[in-house]
Amino acid sequence: MTVLQSLNSGGMYLICGAIVAFIAVVCVVFMIRAWRMGKALGMDTTRMKRAITASATFSVLPSVGILLGVLALSGSLGVPWPWLRLSVIGALHYETQVADAAAEQLGISLGDGQMTLQAFSTIALLMSICIMWGMILSTLFNRRYLARLQKGGPAEGKKSGGFGDRAMAAMFIGMVSAYIGSYVGGYISGSGLFSFAGSWTPLAVVAVSALVMAAFIYFSEKKGMAWLDNFSIAGSMLCGMLAAVLIGH
Amino acid sequence: MDKKAYDSYMKTTHRLGRLVSVITLILLVGAPFAIGALLGAMPDLGAVARGFLSVGLVWTVSSVVEFLVYTPMLGAGGSYLAFITGNLINMKIPCAMNAKELVDAKSGTAENEVISTLSIATSSLVTILVLALGVLLLLPLQPVLQSPVLAPAFGNVVPALFGAMAYKYYRKAPLLSLAPLTVMVLLFILVPSLTSSTSFMIIPSGALAIGLSYLAYRKQKGAGI
Structure with missing residues (x-):
């Protein structure tokens, strides 16, 4: 049995499926409680139904985009694990980057055929640990934080959003720069200082992916096709990956 | 408005939210070990620690900012669910904001708490359903996905x-x-x-x-x- 076959085995589906099912039950419980509370508060059920319908229709397209993310990761991590990660907690950009960082610590690259079972379980654990802080903070501070905001008005929420948003964008800029720098460095000096003999495929993939993202943004922002934004990351990634296949031939 | 019933609802929401967050944490961190036992290959904890030092810190900062910014927008029930189900920026936040605007619910009100929870729960269920159906469709495609091409x-x-x-x-x-x-x-x-x-x-x-x-x-x- 190959590594990928093991990662797509029935046992994997069972473990991942059980967790997805648990989260689905949690969502149903929260939904029923909120619905009952809304009725007890005298809220119009038509408005509540409208909120549910709008949220369901709103979520279909992004969910298809997320499904494409499962497809993108399935070649290196199998189907069940990306399915679990992207069904609950994760997001495509986070999962891909953390999986790659974990692979790097093990001296392998994602999707290069060197994946071992231990490498996979290590990658899976790092993916789980790195993104758990939202849940931990929520568990420890949600109640107190909301109570403080109730007392102090909305000012605190605004204050957190000031430099916070810029810091997040800057952090991503730093992250992207490190990776693109490594692709440029790999091509120019990867096979000897200034030899220009390294692989240029990652650079071409970056360029194609960025161009497709530019097209997505152009159509969603300038041509009023905002729904396209739901597919921008997954769509750009798949086009970049397609470019790698064409270069490979 | 029945304030007593709402206070009791909020109290239970926090209790339930904390409980399911802890259970989800245990399940998600436990899953790689369960998979390790299933496949006969436990995670390399040294590599996990080194990986965490490199990328984990970045995502920790990101999580703190997300918690501070999004919790007031989503209310208690919505934020517990959103942090469990993920995909915040690309789906949950705009989805909840859209629902809130549609029914004209004001931030910080009991109505907003209910609408936000309904919205995030619905959105999460739709994602779970779409992905489950998609994965079923992917199964027959596995030989193609694993081809050298x-x-x-x-x-x-x-x-x-x-x-x-x-x-x-x-x-x-x-x-x-x-x-x-x-x-x-x-x-x-x-x-x-x-x-x-x-x-x-x-x-x-x-x-x-x-x-x-x-x-x-x-x-x-x-x-x-």
Whole structure:
């Protein structure tokens, strides 16, 4: 049995499926409680139904985009694990980057055929640990934080959003720069200082992916096709990956 | 409004939210060990610790900011669910805001708490359903996905991600982006062995970008913009 076959085995589906099912039950419980509370508060059920319908229709397209993310990761991590990660907690950009960082610590690259079972379980654990802080903070501070905001008005929420948003964008800029720098460095000096003999495929993939993202943004922002934004990351990634296949031939 | 019933609802929401968050944490961190036992290969904890030091810190900062910014928007029930089910920026936040605007619920009210919870729960269930159906459809495609022809595609999933993200983030601050990009390109050209530690290089690169962003922010604030 190959590594990928093991990662797509029935046992994997069972473990991942059980967790997805648990989260689905949690969502149903929260939904029923909120619905009952809304009725007890005298809220119009038509408005509540409208909120549910709008949220369901709103979520279909992004969910298809997320499904494409499962497809993108399935070649290196199998189907069940990306399915679990992207069904609950994760997001495509986070999962891909953390999986790659974990692979790097093990001296392998994602999707290069060197994946071992231990490498996979290590990658899976790092993916789980790195993104758990939202849940931990929520568990420890949600109640107190909301109570403080109730007392102090909305000012605190605004204050957190000031430099916070810029810091997040800057952090991503730093992250992207490190990776693109490594692709440029790999091509120019990867096979000897200034030899220009390294692989240029990652650079071409970056360029194609960025161009497709530019097209997505152009159509969603300038041509009023905002729904396209739901597919921008997954769509750009798949086009970049397609470019790698064409270069490979 | 029945204030007593609402207070009791909120109390139970917090209890339930904390309980399911802890259970989900245990399940998600436990899953790699369960998988390790199933496949006969436990995780390499040393590699996990090194990986966490390189990328985990970045995502920890991101999680703190997300918690501070999004919790007031989503209310108690909505935020517990959102932090469990993920995909915040790309789906849950705009979805809840859309529902809130549609029914004209005001922030911080009991109505907002109910609408936000209904919205996030619905959105999560739709994602779970779409992905489950999609995975069922993917099953027969597995031989195709594992074919050698497609191997270069899966080998370049990370550059594909960073190409898309580069355009998305660089356009927000093109001048700010130039500095970390130039420094990183030069570093990787002059010290090619750093390629095997790319994720560690996120720390200096991110620190440089955040530092420059903070200076620009202070300058703008000082100018009263």
